[in-house]
Structures are given as structure tokens and as C-alpha cells.
Amino acid sequence: MSETVDVSRTGYVTVLSQKNFLALWLGSLVGRTGDYLLSAAMIAFVFTLTGSGFDTGLITAAFYVPVFLFAPYFGRVVDNNDRRKLMILATLLEVVSGLALYFSILLGAAVLPMAFVCVFAISTFGLLVSVCRSSVIPVLVSENELATANSLQQTTSQLSRIFGYAAGLAGFVFIRDTAGIVLVVVAAFLASVLFFAFMRFVSPIAHGRSRRSADGLKYIAGNRLFLEISIFLTVANFTGAGMIFLPAIMSNDILGAGNTGFALILVALAAGTIAGNYVVTLVKVRRMVGKIMILSFAANAALYVAFAFSAHISYAIAVTFIIGIVEGISSVPFIALLQAKTPPERMGSVLAGMSMLLLGGGSVSMVLSGGLVETLGVQRVYIIFAILLAAVAALGTTVKGLREASY
Numbered sequence: 001m002s003e004t005v006d007v008s009r010t011g012y013v014t015v016l017s018q019k020n021f022l023a024l025w026l027g028s029l030v031g032r033t034g035d036y037l038l039s040a041a042m043i044a045f046v047f048t049l050t051g052s053g054f055d056t057g058l059i060t061a062a063f064y065v066p067v068f069l070f071a072p073y074f075g076r077v078v079d080n081n082d083r084r085k086l087m088i089l090a091t092l093l094e095v096v097s098g099l100a101l102y103f104s105i106l107l108g109a110a111v112l113p114m115a116f117v118c119v120f121a122i123s124t125f126g127l128l129v130s131v132c133r134s135s136v137i138p139v140l141v142s143e144n145e146l147a148t149a150n151s152l153q154q155t156t157s158q159l160s161r162i163f164g165y166a167a168g169l170a171g172f173v174f175i176r177d178t179a180g181i182v183l184v185v186v187a188a189f190l191a192s193v194l195f196f197a198f199m200r201f202v203s204p205i206a207h208g209r210s211r212r213s214a215d216g217l218k219y220i221a222g223n224r225l226f227l228e229i230s231i232f233l234t235v236a237n238f239t240g241a242g243m244i245f246l247p248a249i250m251s252n253d254i255l256g257a258g259n260t261g262f263a264l265i266l267v268a269l270a271a272g273t274i275a276g277n278y279v280v281t282l283v284k285v286r287r288m289v290g291k292i293m294i295l296s297f298a299a300n301a302a303l304y305v306a307f308a309f310s311a312h313i314s315y316a317i318a319v320t321f322i323i324g325i326v327e328g329i330s331s332v333p334f335i336a337l338l339q340a341k342t343p344p345e346r347m348g349s350v351l352a353g354m355s356m357l358l359l360g361g362g363s364v365s366m367v368l369s370g371g372l373v374e375t376l377g378v379q380r381v382y383i384i385f386a387i388l389l390a391a392v393a394a395l396g397t398t399v400k401g402l403r404e405a406s407y
Helices: 012-016 019-050 053-062 065-080 083-107 111-140 143-175 178-197 215-222 224-240 242-254 258-282 289-308 313-341 344-376 378-396
Strands: none
Touching: 012 019, 012 143, 019 053, 019 083, 019 111, 019 143, 019 178, 019 242, 019 258, 053 111, 053 242, 053 344, 065 083, 065 111, 065 215, 065 344, 083 111, 083 178, 111 143, 111 313, 111 344, 143 258, 143 313, 215 224, 215 344, 224 289, 224 313, 224 344, 224 378, 242 258, 242 313, 242 344, 242 378, 258 313, 289 313, 289 378, 313 344, 344 378
16 A cells, blocks of 8 residues: 555545445444444443342443454454445344344343343344444545544544433433333434445455454464554453443442433543544544554553542543543544555454454453452442553553554
């Protein structure tokens, strides 16, 4: 690929003027809104139903465990097939799983086990959609537009998170109709299918359909830069997973703000991430990817301590907003780096393999930290996470490949 750097800043309007990318963006917007709506409602639902931090950690992990189990296989599937058709099929399977969850809650039939099973199924098919979406972006836009396209997708995801979390928790707190919320999620998935159906592009197909599921992981292991990044980010993502469900416990047990406080914290995290995503489009980050990641580790270590000892919900919200900014600034360059340095026909396998390593660590974290909260308390868990992040940041400064990572 060309080594020339950006000669001008590419804006959101430029990438959205491309019809295929616009359809992908709209489908992602409504689909991801459904994902976050379901996530917020089910976390609050299970915590209210059981009062258990362990069970809350388990339902949260159900959204992420599929990455660890299926990502390598899905990467091979994406590389070997039409990505548009796969997105449509996988989203329709999300619809079916959502309807099963709806009727379970509506009829009161094995609600808790069905919640775990259906959330796991929806997350599994959503993973396939996610791998397709990430691997399609380099096909739809030029390398010079990768940072902007990924920034827009990340911003869209956070906007979906804000609306989904706010609507999910508001519906749960004020309406208390979890089944109705799930039905809205199903409608969002159906709308997503319609947008994906408008896309028209040629999927790069990998040579040799007998390639094994582990090829993406082998490619990462054989690429020193990818391997270094995956190791460091796996540890970082292990700690970051705590920002998904631990705030629910913080808000209820420490801050006394209940599910309303939990919703505000999640919205603040999403809003901060949007701000960080936009900052990336204002600065040429291609030559600073590694340095940005290392600085984000160090910053979040300090911010997690500040969050753990928040004296009031307003302070916790402010700290969370800054954590979101840090995440938004660091995530976009990392994704663009992977897309720029991976052959198109291997894109699905490599992105899926990386997702397995990163979100797989997050899944373990959710189960483990849910148990640790029961014995150590939520504040001490955040301190442990902060120590891990500080250690990763310090070690990262000594690794030349990570420190100088660029594309």
C-alpha cells in the first residue's frame, strides 16, 4: 500500500456520500442501538431479580463470551463468503433469538436461564455481524479515509449506546416492561436488515476454503507488531470490561443513585467516547498509534482510582466522561492500523482473532470481577484494575514495536 500520508482531512460527509458506506452506517446505527438497549435492560433486570453481583457479571459476560468461543471460526466464514449476505442472515437470527427472549419474559417461563441463553445467542450472531462490518470498511473506503470511517462507526456506536442505555434503563425503571423493551430490540434488528439489503459491493474471497479457523490467530502470532499489540490490549481490555457492569454496583451500593445513576454513568461514558472519536478526525494519528495506546493505559489507571473513590454521583459521571474520551481517542487509530496492515482477503480472520483475544479477556474479567466484588468490594476491584493498567503502560514504554506502531 502507499506510504503517503494524508494531504487533507477527510470529513464525515465525504465517507457518508458513498452509498454503500451510508447503508452500512445506517444499519449499524439501528442494530447497535438494539444491542445496547438490550444490554442495559438485561443487566438491570438480572441485578434487580437476583441482587447478585455474580449473576450480574454472568449476564454481562454472556454478551462477550461468544467472541472468545467463535471469533476465529467466524473470521474464516467471513473471509470465505459474501459479507453482505452474512450480515443479513446473522441479523435475522438475532431477530429469532430476540423473539424467544420476549416470549420467555412475557410468559414467565424459565426467565433467568432463558435470559442467559438468548443473550448468548444474540451476542453470537451479533459477533458475526460485527466481524463482517469491520472487514467491509476497507473495501468501501480508501486507506486515506480509514480513520474517518472508523471514527464515524465508533461515534455511531456510542450514539447508539447513549440512546440504547438511556432508553433501556428508563424503560426498566419507569415502565418496568422488560418484554416490551426486548420487542423494541427485535424491531431495531429488523430495520438493520433492511439497510444492509441496500448494499452492493464485491466481497474479497480468500483463496482456499479449507483454511482453518485458527489462521487469523496464526497470522497475528507471525506478525510481531500485531502480537505485541494483542498482548498489551488483552490486559488493558481485561480491566476495561469493568466499566460495563461494575458501575451498576457502584451506583447502588456506594453512590446510592440506583439504576438512574447507572444509566447516567453509561451515558457519560458513551458521550465521552464520542468526543474522543471526533478528536481523532482533527489530528493526523497515523504515526502516533502506539504512543496513543500507551498514554491511554496510564490515563485510565489514574481515572479508575478517581472513579472508585467518587464521593458523589456527579463526580463519578465527570470522571466517566473523561474515561470515555480516552477510550475514544485510542480505539479508532488501533482499528485503522489493523485494517491498513492486513490483506483484504484475510481481514475477517485477523479482526476476529484480535477480537477473540481482546474481548475474550474482557469476558473472563466480567465473571472474575463479579466474584471479586462479593469478597473484596467494588472499590478494591477498581484499584486492582488500575494497578494492572499502570503496569501495562510502564511495560509498553520499553517495547519499541508497540511504542512506534503506525500505518
